[in-house]
Amino acid sequence: MVRRGVGSLANIDLNLLVILRELLREQNVTRAAQRVGVTQPAASAALARLRRHFGDDLLERTRSGFVLSPLGERLAAEIEPVYLSLEHLFSPEPEFHPEDTEREFTILTNDYVLAAFGEQLSRTLHAAAPRARLSVKVAKGELPADLPETLREIDAIISAPKSAFKVDEIRGQELFRDHWSCVVAADNPVGEAPRLADLERMPWVIPNHPDDGYPASSPLAPVLAQLSTQPQVAVRVDSYQATPYFVAGTDRVAVMQQRLAGQFADRADLRVLPYPGDAPPIVEVLWWHRKNTDERTHTWLRTLLAKAAAGLA
Template sequence: MADSRTAAEPIPGARTAMSPLADLDLNLVVFLRELLAERNVTRAAQRIGVTQPAASAALKRLRRHFGDDLLTRTLDGYELTLLGTQLAAQVEPVHIALEQLFATTSGFDPLSTEREFSVLVADYAAFVIGNPLARRLAAQTPRARLHLTTVRETMTTHVSRSVKVMDAVIAPPVRQLQVSEVRSRPLFTDEWVCLVDAGTDIPDRPGREDLAARSWVLPYHRGGASVSDAPATRFLDRIGIRPHVAVRVESYVLVPLLVAGTDRIALVQRRLAEHHLAQGLPVRILPVPCEHRTIEEHLWWHERFDDDPAHQWFREALSAAATAIPRPKTEDRPAP
């Protein structure tokens, strides 16, 4: 007699391979993300809208699952354990991937979607494209959410992993992204310029020797003798300058503020330099003594998003936002 059970029903007594997720409430990922970010159970509960007892129960379950306290009390509050610190670096891409998985549908309606689009970006690129993109999404997909994650270290460090779980990465062409499973398209261009305090005694068109004699403020520069992965440092190395770095900062946007009032020099993007100059910061913009100083910012995404209707729409929204970016002022190129 034929067995009447459907294929979805397990056969009694049969052995099945159990996933580590089988007995895990995936809502714990949401709580874990907020707990590790806030380092406080009460604030984590408020962030996700649950009661204090529910949050305490979730923390107890997480501690039992990981076999670790995750948080420990100190005189100043709470701090993450070693495992908690490791999990904090891993939970964000996992949370994003789960949101994308459960937001995926067979169709896409910009007016009704509540999907969150995630973008990894340096603060300079967020400064340039953030407002045009936010305006476009607010007008065309008012219920969607945008999550801009700004890098806190050199873009290349984790970019090959990030592009697999985030909707987009905005970055110059780098080796880690130029692989077969990653797609790209150009978004916008800029150019490197030098920035000094307005009162600094340096020629309006400096030569390499003028630049080499100065102390530098450089973003995302790594210490040590080897050339950094940071774009500004790599550019200086390409034009034959090994800078004496006086200030390192994990930001592009802050660089002009760290130059003003000092005798130091920085390499910054022209749009950023012009913005600070227009805001009254006492700085001067100087040309770089090099013909090839263009910066190219590209949109990068993983091939698994190619046929996702929501992602197709988002790619077009990013490209359209890029066309709305005002062009920087153009100065004459320095003589070769």
Template sequence: MSHRQSGPPHLANLDLNLLVTLRALLRERNVTRAARHLGVTQPAVSATLSRLRRHFGDELLVRVQGAYVLSPLAAQLAGQAEAVCAAAERLFATGRAFDPASTEREFTLLMADYPASVLGPALSRLFDREAPHAALHLQLVRETIGSGAGETIRLVDGMVSPPLGHFRTPGVASVPLFTDRWVCLVSACNPLCEAASFGIEDLARQPWVVPYHRDDGYPSAAPATRQLAALGIRPRIAVRVESYRAVPDFVAGTRRVALVPERLAAPLTSAHGLRTLDCPVPLDALDEHLWWDASHDEDPAHSWLRDLVVRAAVGIAP
């Protein structure tokens, strides 16, 4: 297909309901699930998908081996659709009294699976109790948040992350949530567990499992490799994973070692036959913050969300 539009269409000539369906389709990548999410029939969503394909001159959803994947254009549209829908929801909520008990607004938070695991249970309970009709869209990052973080924050309601330098930009606000410390995660059969003591040299000789490590240089922006670089360790990386929670699976039963936050490691050790060991030298604390675009400051719904996340962090176990 080729694009029919030579220039941007006038807003008055657009059916903005198409945008809501577009967002659902790009999220779900499935007509049936999108219809269920929107509360409409599957034929209605199929018809809208046909209209969207004609408008953009692109298939958008492409069937590959029995499932739909996003076309390159659809992948480009996904972030824009999220941003425009979120902005429209904020626009029409402006000036209205906010009642969490009755709101049907959707809130989007972006974070890695580690803070999601730590905050998730408390956040879920509070959200369900106080806003039973609202929706929470938890986007899990699949790689380290890079230099575009300031722009990314504007596309979501909030982001949970350590205070990296590229967040300190005008118009971005934050509040601290919780602090953690790094520990070494090893299999219970690893000889390090029986050593009377071990030092940096012993760690440097081990094969490592590292989450979110990019292969384009060392150290990468991944928090664990930054800590290792501070120790003067350039590890032999045996396994790279795009998830903190996948780390124990690739440490268990091997001589590999990983550097992980203690709050994540503690509940996983017994189930995986693992041990946590203190690092031979102190490492920087891991401080997780909630970040948001300061333009939300006067939005009562967003204020409630920020307070909810903070209260969830207060409620987590020490």
């Protein structure tokens, strides 16, 4: 005798779960069809079947487009963990041996993290998994708008904390910390221990600054917040590593990450000086999609990244 719950599940086409998830996320039949890789009529037919099953419209048409019905809102809140559990259930993991794997791991980060952490990561990965491949995508300026979707497609993002990461689909752990330094030309008359007032009167080179204003999203926002006046920005450059090249031979200053600034300390035309303020430390975090939290290969990768970061000390 088949119990009622099992019988109900046996009568459901679980392929509908895939289209239901995208319909609830996109609230648009055409976009949901594109996400799943089916035609728009096929997605419409699936929506009709789902409406019959639930006895509810799920998506209700308004003047400005579709919105979720109350039941649709409830299902949208509940479907993600169900979908991830089924995805994991029907995708059994093969046994993982780091020394033999040829898997390609994909990480998105910026050029500062690569300068501070890239070599240590490369050495640690090569020692543990010499046949593994690494794809490093370098972000310039802003990160992708849809971070959960980006993390569905790649293994990890390494970035300072941002409000966009504070969503239920994303998990994170701190990798390493850094502090601020000042970089000036060797003949700049500023002393070896500059004051904030000195920085306020000097023209600045600022990396990855979103626009001419001073939004909270700027990488230098904690530093800029300590100044009594907005600095004169002489150069904006979409690269952390390129910043010192626009300081040499000028009266400009750049406030940079200490690990990166130290790589220019042996240049005769530059000086690396202590930052005079008490801005909070720079924290770089490893971010991943929650669907990978218990996946063995990904757990291994996170452990390896943490080991590489520990080597920075």
